[in-house]
Amino acid sequence: MNLSCEQVPYSRLAEEFGTPLYVYSQSALTEAFKGYTDAFAALEPLVCYAVKANGNLSIIKHFASLGSGFDIVSGGELARVLAAGGDAGKTIFSGVGKSEAEIEFALNAGVKCFNMESIPEIDRIQAVAARLGKTAPVSLRVNPDVDAKTHPYISTGLKANKFGIAYADAFQAYQYAAQQPNLNIVGIDCHIGSQLTDLSPLIEACERILLLVDRLAEAGIMPEHLDLGGGVGIVYDNENVPDLNAYARAVQKLIGTRRLKLVLEPGRSLVGNAGTLLTRVEFVKQGEEKNFVITDAAMNDLMRPALYGAFHRIEAVEPTGTEPFTADIVGPVCETGDFIGKDRRIACEAGSLLAVHSAGAYAASMASNYNARNRAAEVMVSGTQSRLIRQRETWEQQMANETACL
Numbered sequence: 001m002n003l004s005c006e007q008v009p010y011s012r013l014a015e016e017f018g019t020p021l022y023v024y025s026q027s028a029l030t031e032a033f034k035g036y037t038d039a040f041a042a043l044e045p046l047v048c049y050a051v052k053a054n055g056n057l058s059i060i061k062h063f064a065s066l067g068s069g070f071d072i073v074s075g076g077e078l079a080r081v082l083a084a085g086g087d088a089g090k091t092i093f094s095g096v097g098k099s100e101a102e103i104e105f106a107l108n109a110g111v112k113c114f115n116m117e118s119i120p121e122i123d124r125i126q127a128v129a130a131r132l133g134k135t136a137p138v139s140l141r142v143n144p145d146v147d148a149k150t151h152p153y154i155s156t157g158l159k160a161n162k163f164g165i166a167y168a169d170a171f172q173a174y175q176y177a178a179q180q181p182n183l184n185i186v187g188i189d190c191h192i193g194s195q196l197t198d199l200s201p202l203i204e205a206c207e208r209i210l211l212l213v214d215r216l217a218e219a220g221i222m223p224e225h226l227d228l229g230g231g232v233g234i235v236y237d238n239e240n241v242p243d244l245n246a247y248a249r250a251v252q253k254l255i256g257t258r259r260l261k262l263v264l265e266p267g268r269s270l271v272g273n274a275g276t277l278l279t280r281v282e283f284v285k286q287g288e289e290k291n292f293v294i295t296d297a298a299m300n301d302l303m304r305p306a307l308y309g310a311f312h313r314i315e316a317v318e319p320t321g322t323e324p325f326t327a328d329i330v331g332p333v334c335e336t337g338d339f340i341g342k343d344r345r346i347a348c349e350a351g352s353l354l355a356v357h358s359a360g361a362y363a364a365s366m367a368s369n370y371n372a373r374n375r376a377a378e379v380m381v382s383g384t385q386s387r388l389i390r391q392r393e394t395w396e397q398q399m400a401n402e403t404a405c406l
């Protein structure tokens with residue numbers, strides 16, 4: 001069996017565009033998006049795709065064409081949304097350290113809401129809005145202190161994390177924000193972590209936030225929207241993942257008769273399993289203790305295994321006729337941490353093409369030039385068609401902003 005993306009064989013894509021190569025299925029993106037809008041239909045949610053998962057302009061444009069809003073965390077992400085034709089009025093600006101310049105850019109662009117994460121940030125947004133003679137639509141990101149039960153590096157909703165305003169301080173922070181002349185409170189927000197495999201922390205967070213909504217209402221502070229963030233996990237190996245229909249039903253029940261519009265900020269669950277990283281085997285090397293399959297993709301193309309010990313399924317794209325053996329799949333980067341998979345059974349030889357699955361999210365967007373490697377190309381497949389959506393970088397481009405001066 002030869003593997004393909006929609007109707008285009010991976011082998012043809014690798015020949016045409018070279019490797020390493022990120023390949024995305026457009027219909028998988030559409031299906032994932034519809035998964036949200038269908039499940040949550042009764043709540044008419046605004047799904048704000050978290051651009052950090054994959055900020056390629058074609059991916060943003062595709063989601064925009066489906067009616068998506070966007071969750072951004074930097075001026076650069078906002079610039080991408082605007083360049084791809086996304087709607088600033090459906091864009092939420094999250095993140096703990098927004099600069100004055102970024103706030104000004106977003107205010108002028110007319111974003112839907114700033115998720116504010118601290119008192120000093122409230123002061124900063126108020127000051128920038130006053131200077132520009134504008135009113136900033138705002139919400140507070142509340143840290144509900146629930147355990148997302150995910151990898152500690154991607155858990156964000158605990159007291160010990162840098163994100164959001166502590167649950168115990170949130171009421172007062174809202175009162176403080178409500179006193180600012182250039183801020184208009186439009187929402188309430190939380191995001192407790194990423195790659196959640198269990199629904200219960202998401203529900204618990206929603207419950208806690210709604211308790212706060214009720215307390216705020218008594219004080220005359222009425223957020224119009226409830227933003228539950230992202231975090232829904234995907235299958236990399238054989239994990240259980242939250243069922244969107246069950247999530248939607250639980251949220252609907254919890255919201256009850258409150259007049260709140262729902263906003264969601266999914267990233268990984270919209271793009272993760274729509275993408276694959278194709279890589280060519282350079283060598284098979286027998287070490288003293290282990291075998292190594294050395295590929296042309298490395299940690300700079302897919303950092304997740306090195307950073308979180310993350311698992312990505314890897315398989316040969318075409319049968320090779322060789323016997324399977326156990327090996328570490330590693331890249332050419334000069335780091336012991338440069339691995340894509342450990343102790344994998346695989347049948348391959350030099351020249352074989354491998355597919356590294358679930359590489360649509362936090363792969364290309366976290367890529368770097370480490371070891372002066374060019375960033376890989378990206379291709380979008382739709383049916384029998386494939387389009388290059390990011391050219392392979394060149395050495396000249398890598399060096400373009402540098403000067404060799406004495």
Ligand code: LLP
Pocket residue numbers: 050052053071094095154191193194195229230231232265266267268269304308361362
């Ligand atoms: N909203 C906010 C405020 C976020 O910080 C994030 C992700 C999302 C939404 C989207 O979360 P998702 O639906 O993708 O779980 N690099 C890590 C993941 C970091 C997630 C950061 N925040 C990884 O590769 O696993």
